[in-house]
Amino acid sequence: MTYCVGMLLDAGLVFLSDSRTNAGVDQISTFRKVTIFERPGDRVMVLMGAGNLAISQAVVNVLHEHENEPGIKGIWTSKNMFEASLAVGEALREVHKRDAEALKDHHIEFNASLIFGGQIGGEEPRLFCIYAAGNFIEATPETPYFQIGESKYGKPILDRVISRSTSLAQGAKCALISMDSTIRSNLSVGVPLDLLSIKRDELKIHSHVNIDENHAYFRMIRTRWSESLRHAFHEIPDPEWMRRS
Amino acid sequence: MTYCVGMLLDAGLVFLSDSRTNAGVDQISTFRKVTIFERPGDRVMVLMGAGNLAISQAVVNVLHEHENEPGIKGIWTSKNMFEASLAVGEALREVHKRDAEALKDHHIEFNASLIFGGQIGGEEPRLFCIYAAGNFIEATPETPYFQIGESKYGKPILDRVISRSTSLAQGAKCALISMDSTIRSNLSVGVPLDLLSIKRDELKIHSHVNIDENHAYFRMIRTRWSESLRHAFHEIPDPEWMRRS
Incomplete structure (x- = not known):
């Protein structure tokens, strides 16, 4: 399982x-699920994948291959994030064309979803959620975040x-609290975590932190958030009709 | 969809x-999902169902039918909660025998899960989660609650x-907060709510409250809990490496 969250903020x-993957509970491994595409001053994009790890890794490889193929509109030549998302969707369809039939023979669903966001040139930062079929939706002011994988707990x-x-700092803090709730409830989501931010108009990665179980800030969040919830719980009065129960 | 939670406390x-059921988003209705079996001074039991409403309603009917059939060990003649849970499991199997084949013809899964708890005579209060196959597990000190239906958000x-x-009062408060998180995130879970408690050794229903959207205590919880979470969130320091972001 996986849990990823991406936010589009002002x-x-x-x-x-x-970074946890599992094929059954007895085969659990650590794999990075985040890929950075960065040409400072020109464009910066981040891709995260949930579902079948072979599929999301293949998508990244196809995107890299396209880099050197003339005539193909890839993420490095896209004029804006919409075009770049089309290119990611196309890469996903290429992987589908190659692998879906064989996966079906083994009763494995073609299961993949991607969060893709960034900024290109003078355009606004944008954030997309790309489905297995290669189609996608874009974050709007009403829904400024996307989750993929084990999304409900968080x-x-x-x-x-x-x-x-x-x-950005509050967004990162909230993402870590959301991840903490997920890790507590689902064994197949686990550290290390990749936490990245892109600051509007910087056109490069603003911060990238790798968080393992000894990371002081994440440990503080894990303790403090539990305490805060318990405190908040006890501050709310008990139901009157049961007070002496 | 449904969300039910049952807790076994000292x-x-x-x-x-x-109480919301849906068959598609355009067919949403209100149905009680809680049944009380009570003979004050002798036994008190509560049954809640998730999944296919026709199945859990049929189970209740079978349990009532068994009441008057001599020679059948039903929930009214069980010597303890384990026997009573076996009777509920048997009722579920009877419904399966009658309906499962026909449901299959219509590509409908035999989908049902039940929470069943109570106290009989001098025995301790006990709590069970009963699966579609009629088998069940019992709550232990390590896991004093069961959830059925849309369980993750809460x-x-x-x-x-x-x-x-x-x-009991804190348990009820926590159950309502858990329900609030679920209602906010899943449109197919909704009021009115049934909140019941059984006090140890009283051998009757201790409290039974029906909660609709105008219920003052639940409204207070909905407002206060959101405020408390936001307050707790802002009390936690932002990540240092991003403070000026």
Whole structure:
């Protein structure tokens, strides 16, 4: 399983991904699920994948291959993030064409979803969620984030806190709290985590931190958030009709 | 969809259920999913169902039919909660025998899960989760609650707050917070809610409250919990490496 969240804020973009993969509970490994495409001053893009790891890795390889093929509109030559997302969708379709039939023979679903965001040239930062069919949706002011993978445990805090005016630092903090709730409830989501941010108009990666179980800030969040929830819980009065129960 | 949670505490049992059912997003109705079996002074049991409503309603009917059939060990003649759970499991198997083949013809899965808890005579209160196959597991001190239906959004707060020593009133409060997180994230879970408690050794329903959208306590929880989460979020320091982002 996987849990990834991407946010589109006025200040820029935040990306957080775990790194656990599993093929059954007895085959658990650590793989990075984040790929950075960066040409400082020109464009910066981040891709995260959930689902079948072979598929999302293949997509990244196809994108790299396209880099050197003349005549193909890849992510390095796209004029804007919409074109770049089309290129990622096309890469996914290429992998589907190559692998889907064989996967079907083995009763394996072609299961992949991607979060793709960044900024190209003078355009605004943009964020997309790309489906297995290669089609995609874009984040809007009403829904400034996307989640892929094991998304439910960590959704309530995002819904309550994140809006477009959230700062990058607050976005990162909220993403880590959301990840903490997910890790506590699903064994197949785990550290190390990749936490990245892109600051609007910098056209490069603003920060990239790798977080393992000894990371002081994440440890603080894990402890403090539990304490805060318990404290908040006890601050709310008990139901009157049961007070003496 | 449905969300139900049942808790086994030292003080007794707490049950909370929503009442929304849907067959597609354009066919949403309100149905009670909680059934009380009570003979004050002798036994008190509560059954909640998720999955196919026709199945869980049929189970209740079979249990009532068994009441008057001599020679059948039903929930009214069971000597303890284990026997009563076997009777509920048997009722589920009877419904399966009658309906599963026909459901299969219509490509409908035999989908049902039940939470069943209560107290009989001098035995301790006990809580069970009964699966579609009629088999079941019992709550233990390590895992004092069961959820059925749309369980993920509301699980983190249960994991952080509920232990066997939680009072009935606190258990009810926590169940309502868990329900609030679920209702916010899943349109097909909704009010009115049924909130019940059984106090240890009372051998009757201790409290039964029906909660609709105008219920003052639930409205207070909905507002206060969101405020508390946002407050707790802002109390946690932002990540240092991003503070000026």
